[in-house]
Amino acid sequence: MGDYEALLEQYKRISYLRDANQVLSWDQEVMMPEGGTPARAKQRSAISATSHDLLTSEEFESALDAAEAEDLDAEQAAVVREIRREFDRAAKVPSDLVERISEETSNALPVWKEAKAESDWETFAPKVETLLELKREYANHIDPDADPYAVLFADYEPYLPLETAEAVLEELRDALVPLIEELKASDAALAAPFDGEFPEANQMALSKATLDYLGYPEEHGRIDVAPHPFSTGTQFDARVTTRFKEDDPVDAIGSTIHEFGHATYTLGLPKEAYGTPLGQHRGLTVHESQSRLWENHVGRSKAFWNGYLPLVAEHLDTGDMTPREAYEAANQLYPENRIRVEADELTYHMHIILRFEIERDLIAGDLAVEDVPEAWNAKMEEYLGVTPDSDAEGCLQDIHWAHGSFGYFPTYSLGSVLAAQLYAAASEEIENLEGKIENGEFDALHAWLTEEVHSHGTRYTTDELIEHATGESFTAKHFIDYAEAKFGDLYGL
Known part of the structure; x- marks a missing residue:
């Protein structure tokens, strides 16, 4: 197996974990009983932390470095470009912060539903405050010299400034x-x-x-x-x-x-x-x-x-x-x-x-x-x-x-x-x-x-x-x- 193929095998494991997390998120929003939130928050945060740890590991970085050194065609070069961008951003963010963000978002969802039903911003405001603090910290890890909102925007649109x-x-x-x-x-x-x-x-x-x-x-x-x-x-x-x-x-x-x-x-x-x-x-x-x-x-x-x-x-x-x-x-x-x-x-x-x-x-x-x-x-x-x-x-x-x-x-x-x-x-x-x-x-x-x-x-x-x-x-x-x-x-x- 070449270096490029070895990198893809590692990356696919990360992708599969993320897709599993998506299914858990879908279930929480569509079918899960409200009482399941505490366990679901732990489950999703554990998967987020695990996939982040795999992405930022020394083993993965070595595989990425080796793949970049190969003679790649246009499609392979695009793949490595995307993985490098993802790695460079993720490697700057501590895994415990990733886990905290995932757990807080899972816990925030039922609070938002309750606040909306009661039309009461004060109920939801503490969750927003917490998530803002976490996302500012996240942006600061990625690029402390950049506009933090621009850093966050790039998570959703990476190539249009x-x-x-x-x-x-x-x-x-x-x-x-x-x-x-x-x-x-x-x-x-x-x-x-x-x-x-x-x-x-x-x-x-x-x-x-x-x-x-x-x-x-x-x-x-x-x-x-x-x-x-x-x-x-x-x-x-x-x-x-x-x-x-x-x-x-x-x-x-x-x-x-x-x-x-x-x-x-x-x-x-x-x-x-x-x-x-x-x-x-x-x-x-x-x-x-x-x-x-x-x-x-x-x-x-x-x-x-x-x-x-x-x-x-x-x-x-x-x-x-x-x-x-x-x-x-x-x-x-x-x-x-x-x-x-x-x-x-x-x-x-x-x-x-x-x-x-x-x-x-x-x-x-x-x-x-x-x-x-x-x-x-x-x-x-x-x-x-x-x-x-x-x-x-x-x-x-x-x-x-x-x-x-x-x-x-x-x-x-x-x-x-x-x-x-x-x-x-x-x-x-x-x-x-x-x-x-x-x-x-x-x-x-x-x-x-x-x-x-x-x-x-x-x-x-x-x-x-x-x-x-x-x-x-x-x-x-x-x-x-x-x-x-x-x-x-x-x-x-």
Whole structure:
């Protein structure tokens, strides 16, 4: 066995442990009884510490050094590049800190659920304070001279600098704020959302049918309910979750399609590379681009609803709703909406900007944890003109801080921007893509995304992958053009 192969064998053991930890996390959020938290926290922290110890061991470092000295081809060099980056960051972080972070996030999850149910930030605040301290310590170990938020952001998007995220958010804000104001001032009357009560059982049946309609392989996944929808898994087992509001089935439809986008990326990763960097996703900007592409460019398109509405009518009482009315209902602007995951396609980015700014201030120590509700409400009023009625629909609505995922939120907007860029490229290369979507034919789009994005794993850096797939560098132009054209048509601008 050569040095490169020996390195991969060691790395695969680490990957398998992490995947096992993912399953434990999925179980905790979906199926585990609440009383299981103390044991689950210990189990997950032990796995995190063990995988960290393996990654940072002298044996692993020696194998990595030896592999780097070999004459490697392009794919092998990319694998070693990714492993080296991962090792260099992990080696700087003590294993006991990794274990503490894992245990604290497991313990924080039920506290967040309780705090959200009681709409009481004070219940959750001590956990946030603890996780902030741990994540600052983590960032300081990796690079004591860097902006700690930039270090944390790089855990989710390793190859686009934080300055790029800031520039994109600023460009979106400058373009979308006046557009939203113009749309709000329009006298256009879009069709109202679905009217009535739609039982959860019917919506679950529709969600399963929707996944089948889009091409989700039942033998490689499953759908469950979670308070905050998510997707997780491997190219052999990519699971999705959704949630239901009995008076708004569009919410479940959107979250189901969104999580399908994540899952189809995971399932598109090369199976033969499982356990290696080439079998892993490129980062959360790319991952989010897949969910936003399917949710918005497909699932909120006129063509989609022309073909999809009959399937909805099989499971829900849609009355005499027309495809055009369903399309309008799926694209209503809700600037007064306080909930990010229920936000429309445009005001969604104001929610991201708000969270990004609060996170930066929290990590920097410029905002006290106890003052988060006040800061949150003030920014909601500034950016969206509304104030949450409670902490549950304000600063407690997202699960990310219970996971210690500080630095995650910018990837949502970066992913939306990339989704528009990828969809524009796909439209150029796939003949009559809109017609195929209208006919419920998604194989061509699946194949294009797999060929251009999924199948490469981490072979390319983010900017290289974007250039490969679209022929141009990362740009917000396509998203802004798409938003202005789509909503200008809807609202008769």
